[in-house]
Amino acid sequence: MSAAILVGMDVRDLPTPVVVIDRAVLTHNARSMADHASGLGIALRPHWKTTKSAQAAALQLEFGAIGHTAATSAELKALAGGISPSVFLAYPPVGSARVSSVLESARTAEVIVGTDSVAGVHELGHAAVAAGVMISFRLDVDTGLGRTGVDPSRAVEVARELSKLPGLRFDGVWTHEGHVQGVGADPARRQQTGLAAGLLLVEVADAIRADGHAVDSVSVGSTPGAWSAPTVSGVTEARPGTYILGDENQVAIGTISEDDVAVSVLSRIVSTQRGAVAIIDAGIKALSSDGSLHGDGRVGTIVSSSGGIVATAHEEHGFLHGAADARVGDVIRIRPNHACGVMNMHSMVAIAEDGVVVDSWRILARH
Structure with missing residues (x-):
């Protein structure tokens, strides 16, 4: 992943799933x-x-x-x-x-x-x-x-x-x-x-x-x-x-505002064969399996314009519910339930300003 996170890239061109932090x-x-x-x-x-x-x-x-x-x-x-x-x-x-x-x-x-x-x-x-x-x-x-x-x-x-x-x-x-x-x-x-x-x-x-x-x-x-x-x-x-x-759980209970969440996971829709449920390339190995304080079992919340939630996930597949006009190849932005768990799942993250990669950071001391 580190070789694919290049300064100057539009974050939408990054290989997915990938953690992006707004500097x-x-x-x-x-x-x-x-x-x-x-x-x-x-x-x-x-x-x-x-x-x-x-x-x-x-x-x-x-x-x-x-x-x-x-x-x-x-x-x-x-x-x-x-x-x-x-x-x-x-x-x-x-x-x-x-x-x-x-x-x-x-x-x-x-x-x-x-x-x-x-x-x-x-x-x-x-x-x-x-x-x-x-x-x-x-x-x-x-x-x-x-x-x-x-x-x-x-x-x-x-x-x-x-x-x-x-x-x-x-x-x-x-x-x-x-x-x-x-x-x-x-x-x-x-x-x-x-x-x-x-x-x-x-x-x-x-x-x-x-x-x-x-x-x-x-x-x-x-x-x-x-x-x-x-x-x-x-x-x-x-x-x-x-x-x-920040993360979705802190947003859910009102500790942190949506605008103060710096971390997200970018993912691509890879299949729409299940009708109203689209499959994305971010599963629990990208989002972690940390629980949601919404109480509905979700593993992530979509914050891009399509809306929806990642209702459940397998290791490399997420089940996207409620997204409008989901198409294969679409890039979506997910706010994870728990930032700490997500960071431990990745070896490198992208640092962005105004949607452009400005740096990449190595994640240390992972389990």
Whole structure:
């Protein structure tokens, strides 16, 4: 694909399926979130899983981000290998491979890890001692998502035990308030849920301080919660990810406007033998199988003039419903459900201005 993405091409001439990112919208989104964080007086540490791009990371740093957030060892090593000065691994560093990636990355960048238990960093602590280094960590607190994270009622107890471990330094607390997205399109409920998450995390931080431990970082992180959780007094850092690209799920719940979605997937209609259902060349290997917050099972929404949705998909085929006058060879533009999943499916993406390719970016640290 990289050889076929050439500067100066009309995006409609690109081989499909292909991810296209609007550079002006991307830049606007990066600047807007940076201004938001600056206005709140907090640090911005974007989650890099959304773009997996060195160029996007550089843009975020240019606008004032202090570093980045990673979810995988591959992301951590890529970021620490010259892309970002400071990386928070927001994932338990369990297993020798993750431990090795943390120690390796700590030689070239500041590395902070997240954990919700002593067991989660026990191996890392001993390895850090053997390597003669000190690794900072944050306590993961469950503020409502119900995934990883210590119950707030046990946070002081766990922080006390963690602080005894060798080779590790307690940096603070963090949460992923992903359940803000789960409340849907009601902005008042989203605001209330995000504020509650931020308040709970600050209360936990205060309780840990009262127990005699310094808490430097109080970090929240999500795009749906970016306008609520970080506004709580006492929060020091925000870690949104999807905001820089946007996607259909964020549009569906009202977190991001249609005009602020920078990413799309271009696809061609390849068959119209099924009557009202046209077949396109973008399946789940191009769009990912991430679910839709519309609740109708779609895997993508058509934003070109024909309209319609990609109602379902196989690996290399999408089933296009509701498109007007669908003809074989037509190029359609799809807004994907989830930007992060889509970027991980592609090795190269096209960067465009006014419908013309101006650059191509390699996608790094893919699964």
